[in-house]
Amino acid sequence: MRRLLPLLLLPFSVHCEKVECDLQQATELMQSLTIDKSSLSSFHSIIPMVEQCKGASWDRLKNEVYYKSGVVHLSVGQELKALESFEKVLASEEPSFKALSEERLQDLYKKLALWDHIEDDDNDKLAYYALLDNITQADGDDVYQALESISPLDYQLRVNHTDVLLNELSESLDLNTAQRVVENYMLLADKYATSISLNDRLELQYRVSVLQWFLLNSPPGATLKKCLSLDMDYKPCKDLMKLWNKWNKSIKVSASALTDGEEYFGLENQSWDDIINLMVKDTKPLIKTTTPFKNNYAMFKKIAEEHVLGLLNNRPLSNAPVQSKYTKLSEPTEFQTSLDVLICLAFDMKSSSKNANKFCDRALKQVLTPKEHSLISNYLTKVNSPDGVPEVLKAAYETYPHLAFHLVKRIAAKLVHMERKGATTDASQHWNILSSFIENHKKAAEAGSNKFTIRLIAHISRAIGRQRQKQEQYQQQFFERQYQQQFYRAAAAAAAAAAPSATKHKQELL
Known part of the structure; x- marks a missing residue:
């Protein structure tokens, strides 16, 4: 050049x-x-x-x-x-x-939907207005997507569609919906950078970073840098960047390491005590806040909620009034759930099962369907029928692998406890479920550096070995008893058959 x-x-x-x-x-x-x-x-x-x-x-x-x-x-x-x-x-x-x-x-x-420049009999123009005439709140999302396939750069269409998506988010914090809001905001900020005000561009970048961090649980750093490159003093981005930098410096476990199996198995030694102390035990906040919090865990939970509520209540570029101000989220955000998984993982790494259970239970309630959560809760309490347990483990693993391994650990602990109490119930069916799960992930786990999964797999393998040995002993004893019973029955039958013959012979002698 x-x-x-x-x-x-x-x-x-x-x-x-x-x-x-x-x-x-x-x-x-x-x-x-x-x-x-x-x-x-x-x-x-x-x-x-x-x-x-x-x-x-x-x-x-x-x-x-x-x-x-x-x-x-x-x-x-x-x-x-x-x-x-x-x-x-x-x-x-x-x-x-x-x-x-x-x-x-x-x-x-x-x-761009500049239809004044297009002939009235144009097929795309006719299709666009036919869709626009039929749009309703009930099926609005589908119609908006159809309209966007014709006019992907339609400014007002994107703004209106984002309002519909935000209304959906207020009812359910669906990740796909959040991602589409991100795409709409990024498109508006990119394609209309010369048409909208600087303040609107800044707010769009800020809202995208909120969506990325707290709803999609992905790094917002690049978006925040883009925001601050427009105005380094823009307070919402400046404050959020400060918080993100503090988080990034203190928490060395990436969000993807909690959701991706390969990364999870590759987790190396971390300062798990530091994470526990920072999030649960320390009363000193990571940043200055106007409201006191019990710990940083409570602070991050609240900050995530406040930022997402701000997203729902204040919508850049939109002229549509929010029907009612949102004061509470319909459910925890993905970041909040991920935070529970992180702390559960830290406690599990330190073999603090009781504390780990509390945080993993919160996450499981969000990750599993109500039916799945009820099933696994009852199972952990009663160790009743294992029907449905493999499916629950699979669902947990596909969302947060550690949740599945945490459940496996709790089930194994329950079975071992029953065994030590001398329970007479046959536990082989329960152990077989754990054995099948472990076999599916054993190779990847043993190739990794995650000490929790390596130790757990070794522990369960030994427990299953003991269980099978007991089964073999039980079966051997069972067969021996059967053999003895058959022997005694045969001997008794022979004796019974010999008795009349002996009597007859005696009579003949007389």
């Missing part, structure tokens, strides 16, 4: 703000420019100069410059700037590049 910039001065000599035009050199320069991102700054430099040159030949060159710059803007996702360039071609009396620009504009007008 640096080699191209000096060339820009060759066709145009500037004297006292007046440009002296050289058509031949300008034409050669245009031919040297590639139609891609690397030429964008060159087009930005040449356009204001070429606009000062007059004449029919220059008009043709201007159309070429406008058209090609429009194509470059399209290639980097700057549709509004491309629209402006193509419309300059159409406004010219010079016919060159008009047909090409018209074709590009028709596509852009549809994407």
